[in-house]
Amino acid sequence: MKILGLLSLLATHLSANSVNIEENAGQFFSSGHTNNWAVLVCTSRFWFNYRHVANTLSVYRSVKRLGIPDSHIVLMLADDMACNHRNPKPATVFSHKNMELNVYGDDVEVDYRGYEVTVENFLRVLTGRLPPSTPRSKRLLSDDRSNILIYLTGHGGNGFLKFQDSEEISNVELADAFQQMWQKRRYNELLFIIDTCQGASMYERFYSPNLMALASSQVGEDSLSHQPDLAIGVHLMDRYTFYLLEFLEDIHPASKSNMNDLFKVCPKSQCVSTPGHRTDLFLRDPGSALITDFFGSVRKVEITMETVNLTDPIEQVEQNFVNEDLQKESYSYVDQLPVSEIIHQKPKQKDWHPPDGFILGLWTLILLVFFKTYGMKHLKHIF
Amino acid sequence: MVCAFNLCVIDQLLRGQLAALSIAVVVIVVGVPLWWKTTETYRAWLPVSQINELSNLQLQLSADVEVVFARGTVTPEQQKKVPLTRTQDEEHSVDEDTALRYRYETRYRTATIMEEDALDQPTAAEADLSLHTLSECPCGSLVVYVIPESSSLLPQDVDVYIGQRRTALLRIGGQIRVGKTLDLLLAHLEPRIKQVLQVMSFSHTDITAALSDRVRLSPGNKESIADSMRTFKSSPGYEITFSLLNPDPKSHRLHWDIEGAVQTYIQPLLTKLASVANFSIDSQTLYYAMLGVNPRFDSSLGAYTLSPDSLAHMINPVEARLGSNAASSNPVLNFLLYVPDAQHSPLHIHDSKKQEVPTNAFHSPRWGGIMVYNVDGFYGPEAVFPVDLNINMAKVMGVFLAQLRLLLGVQSPNAPSGFLVAPCSRTGLADWELDRLMWSRSVENVATATTTITSLAQLLDQIGNIVINDNIAEQVSSAVTSLQLAVAELEAGNLRFALQYSKEAILASERAFFDPSLLHLLYFPDDQKFAIYIPLFLPMCVPILLSLLKIVSDARQKRREKQAKKD
Numbered sequence: 001m002k003i004l005g006l007l008s009l010l011a012t013h014l015s016a017n018s019v020n021i022e023e024n025a026g027q028f029f030s031s032g033h034t035n036n037w038a039v040l041v042c043t044s045r046f047w048f049n050y051r052h053v054a055n056t057l058s059v060y061r062s063v064k065r066l067g068i069p070d071s072h073i074v075l076m077l078a079d080d081m082a083c084n085h086r087n088p089k090p091a092t093v094f095s096h097k098n099m100e101l102n103v104y105g106d107d108v109e110v111d112y113r114g115y116e117v118t119v120e121n122f123l124r125v126l127t128g129r130l131p132p133s134t135p136r137s138k139r140l141l142s143d144d145r146s147n148i149l150i151y152l153t154g155h156g157g158n159g160f161l162k163f164q165d166s167e168e169i170s171n172v173e174l175a176d177a178f179q180q181m182w183q184k185r186r187y188n189e190l191l192f193i194i195d196t197c198q199g200a201s202m203y204e205r206f207y208s209p210n211l212m213a214l215a216s217s218q219v220g221e222d223s224l225s226h227q228p229d230l231a232i233g234v235h236l237m238d239r240y241t242f243y244l245l246e247f248l249e250d251i252h253p254a255s256k257s258n259m260n261d262l263f264k265v266c267p268k269s270q271c272v273s274t275p276g277h278r279t280d281l282f283l284r285d286p287g288s289a290l291i292t293d294f295f296g297s298v299r300k301v302e303i304t305m306e307t308v309n310l311t312d313p314i315e316q317v318e319q320n321f322v323n324e325d326l327q328k329e330s331y332s333y334v335d336q337l338p339v340s341e342i343i344h345q346k347p348k349q350k351d352w353h354p355p356d357g358f359i360l361g362l363w364t365l366i367l368l369v370f371f372k373t374y375g376m377k378h379l380k381h382i383f
Numbered sequence: 384m385v386c387a388f389n390l391c392v393i394d395q396l397l398r399g400q401l402a403a404l405s406i407a408v409v410v411i412v413v414g415v416p417l418w419w420k421t422t423e424t425y426r427a428w429l430p431v432s433q434i435n436e437l438s439n440l441q442l443q444l445s446a447d448v449e450v451v452f453a454r455g456t457v458t459p460e461q462q463k464k465v466p467l468t469r470t471q472d473e474e475h476s477v478d479e480d481t482a483l484r485y486r487y488e489t490r491y492r493t494a495t496i497m498e499e500d501a502l503d504q505p506t507a508a509e510a511d512l513s514l515h516t517l518s519e520c521p522c523g524s525l526v527v528y529v530i531p532e533s534s535s536l537l538p539q540d541v542d543v544y545i546g547q548r549r550t551a552l553l554r555i556g557g558q559i560r561v562g563k564t565l566d567l568l569l570a571h572l573e574p575r576i577k578q579v580l581q582v583m584s585f586s587h588t589d590i591t592a593a594l595s596d597r598v599r600l601s602p603g604n605k606e607s608i609a610d611s612m613r614t615f616k617s618s619p620g621y622e623i624t625f626s627l628l629n630p631d632p633k634s635h636r637l638h639w640d641i642e643g644a645v646q647t648y649i650q651p652l653l654t655k656l657a658s659v660a661n662f663s664i665d666s667q668t669l670y671y672a673m674l675g676v677n678p679r680f681d682s683s684l685g686a687y688t689l690s691p692d693s694l695a696h697m698i699n700p701v702e703a704r705l706g707s708n709a710a711s712s713n714p715v716l717n718f719l720l721y722v723p724d725a726q727h728s729p730l731h732i733h734d735s736k737k738q739e740v741p742t743n744a745f746h747s748p749r750w751g752g753i754m755v756y757n758v759d760g761f762y763g764p765e766a767v768f769p770v771d772l773n774i775n776m777a778k779v780m781g782v783f784l785a786q787l788r789l790l791l792g793v794q795s796p797n798a799p800s801g802f803l804v805a806p807c808s809r810t811g812l813a814d815w816e817l818d819r820l821m822w823s824r825s826v827e828n829v830a831t832a833t834t835t836i837t838s839l840a841q842l843l844d845q846i847g848n849i850v851i852n853d854n855i856a857e858q859v860s861s862a863v864t865s866l867q868l869a870v871a872e873l874e875a876g877n878l879r880f881a882l883q884y885s886k887e888a889i890l891a892s893e894r895a896f897f898d899p900s901l902l903h904l905l906y907f908p909d910d911q912k913f914a915i916y917i918p919l920f921l922p923m924c925v926p927i928l929l930s931l932l933k934i935v936s937d938a939r940q941k942r943r944e945k946q947a948k949k950d
């Protein structure tokens with residue numbers, strides 16, 4: 001009896017193991033991607049938009065922790081909160097009011113900073129139409145087997161997202177950019193997360209296949225911020241991203257949570273706004289898409305079974321030491337700046353400008369008062 | 384002015400009407416065309432009709448096969464009827480826009496005296512070698528030598544031997560007696576030669592996989608998906624980086640002659656592949672680079688082991704430290720050689736069946752490969768640390784070369800049973816493998832370039848106010864010309880030229896598509912357009928329209944008065 005029980009246990013264990021191996025082999029083929037990219041954008045500047053930078057940095061931190069290397073992350077921050085003059089704790093960006101989690105860390109690598117974060121640069125990164133002088137770290141070098149995560153945060157409205165307080169990107173432009181990415185096969189699957197007011201309007205116009213979108217609020221709703229910190233003096237995070245970060249902290253590279261869990265993050269009771277998602281363009285079932293398919297970078301590996309039999313000895317690479325000595329060039333310093341001339345320069349002749357608006361206004365006032373008191377008939381004597 | 388009141392008023396009225404009319408004329412004749420011209424975006428001419436033609440792709444691939452009958456396979460009467468030439472066409476329709484046609488031109492002839500001497504060699508490998516010296520087979524074609532069944536060149540269970548250049552030895556089957564007619568003989572040989580062609584030239588699955596940019600097919604079987612996911616996409620250049628990871632410099636002082644090894648073992652392969660892509664190689668040594676996983680100690684083997692599940696997590700912690708060439712955007716192949724630290728030596732990789740992997744290496748699709756090299760056998764426990772160690776580059780490069788072949792897509796699929804494939808030559812690449820690669824690369828390039836050009840034309844058509852500069856039009860025209868030439872060369876069977884033209888086509892089309900000036904930031908919704916133009920044009924047009932209306936109503940009134948006067 002006992003032996004029978006043990007045998008059956010062993011049999012089930014073995015079959016479970018083989019199923020596991022099959023499953024793992026199946027994983028290789030189910031998602032169809034071989035590398036992961038992330039484009040994380042914070043679009044607002046000024047100190048009171050601290051929370052948007054903290055949002056983006058918390059997603060950056062999760063994505064790095066789950067395995068995506070810096071070379072595959074394009075991080076765009078419109079303003080520098082860590083080194084802002086008003087930051088009472090310099091070189092830190094906190095996400096929780098007790099200053100528990102410093103999302104800035106020691107090795108953050110910002111690719112587009114400050115005024116480089118514009119609608120034009122964002123669209124150039126997505127479509128790949130960058131000038132040839134752009135370095136590798138500022139490019140999105142994805143191919144047809146890349147899963148891309150795109151995270152946008154800032155101030156938005158119905159159908160647009162505000163960049164840098166002076167320009168906007170509309171949902172039509174974003175949808176067209178994704179279509180161009182699809183045409184050139186620049187992604188395998190794309191996850192789009194947006195945390196702004198009326199965020200759901202930004203994914204309404206998507207029409208390219210294999211896109212999944214999440215937003216923090218529906219059209220007509222505002223996304224609210226989480227808590228202010230009294231020492232720093234501003235709100236630290238937005239609600240949706242705060243709960244998203246909490247959810248992601250529980251994910252590790254081998255985790256099997258899927259997208260349906262992600263949709264449940266921040267229900268209305270916690271978020272006050274209603275998060276929305278869109279999966280009709282996504283070809284797979286969202287339940288079969290793992291969180292680590294987008295947020296992490298789990299590599300597929302294959303054991304190398306073959307080897308090439310090499311029998312030739314190594315040729316000696318000839319060293320030309322003599323020639324090297326002869327080719328040594330003599331180096332010299334570049335001409336130094338003529339500092340003394342600059343210091344003792346005479347002041348430049350300033351060009352004449354017409355009088356300023358204030359002066360003009362003042363003279364107009366004087367003239368008006370004069371003619372009011374002394375009457376219009378004197379006008380023809382003046383002119 | 385001294386004039387009678389009525390005349391002055393009428394004169395002024397006429398002058399007013401003339402003024403209004405002339406302003407209206409100037410606005411319409413000069414103003415409107417001027418505004419139209421100056422707000423027009425410059426769009427250079429594109430060969431749209433040719434691009435639309437290209438969107439419907441009809442590819443024809445031609446392969447030349449020469450079938451040589453050795454002595455003993457054909458009777459003397461049959462020998463007189465041979466030589467002859469046959470052409471075979473096979474049509475496949477991939478989807479509504481893409482059609483493929485394979486043309487096989489087979490020439491039959493009998494062997495010359497020198498070839499008979501070459502086939503008299505004791506083994507197939509030697510026969511292959513001497514056959515090479517006799518004739519040079521052009522790129523993209525094959526020679527199949529049909530040898531009698533009694534020949535001792537091939538072992539018992541092997542029917543086909545595939546050589547290192549472009550030759551194959553085919554043993555005639557036992558079923559066919561030599562006395563039968565020529566037609567039966569040819570009919571028997573045809574399917575077998577086609578099998579050889581599918582291994583050595585192109586097969587339908589390879590070509591449809593190469594067309595994956597154009598045609599999103601539902602995946603066939605698991606091997607083909609894995610193959611397409613593993614190989615790098617066609618690119619004009621690749622960067623190869625060899626890295627030596629030494630986590631324990633206090634114990635091991637490692638020396639590897641990477642320059643010599645690359646020159647001897649890797650460079651010949653890359654030189655042979657020069658027509659396919661440019662390669663740039665660099666190497667580096669990383670110290671204190673740890674694995675991200677903890678290997679388990681297996682006391683039965685006395686070694687540390689890595690299970691296949693943990694392999695996936697090894698790459699990410701190291702990748703951050705690898706670095707890459709900032710100036711180029713070419714795909715990078717990383718080959719890492721990891722020497723375990725003294726505490727965790729020896730380290731073996733186990734496969735899913737818990738057996739040791741002989742190569743001790745694994746690779747990741749579209750990324751590169753990692754090999755674990757154990758050095759604990761080279762020194763005893765009494766050694767003085769750090770120990771100077773020379774790495775056996777031949778063994779290491781053998782594994783890296785195999786991984787490189789896999790990642791570049793050179794590796795041939797599993798040959799059918801009864802086939803014997805010659806082992807890799809010194810360069811690591813057989814000529815027919817190069818041909819296979821060239822076929823699939825040409826088709827892939829042509830497919831990608833056509834999709835790029837057609838989608839670019841569609842995009843420029845849809846968005847009316849993107850500026851099309853002259854250089855973009857030039858690139859598009861040159862891409863179209865190169866594509867047409869590439870398709871023509873593929874039809875004619877000139878593989879080398881086809882590949883060259885296809886590469887030019889891809890370069891030109893990518894340059895045109897990714898030109899920085901084609902940024903579409905010009906989305907104007909209709910209400911914004913009205914908001915801009917109304918304040919400019921309305922204040923100007925309203926007086927003109929009103930005065931024209933006044934002129935018309937005045938003229939009508941005058942005519943009515945004249946009518947009244949007449950009556």
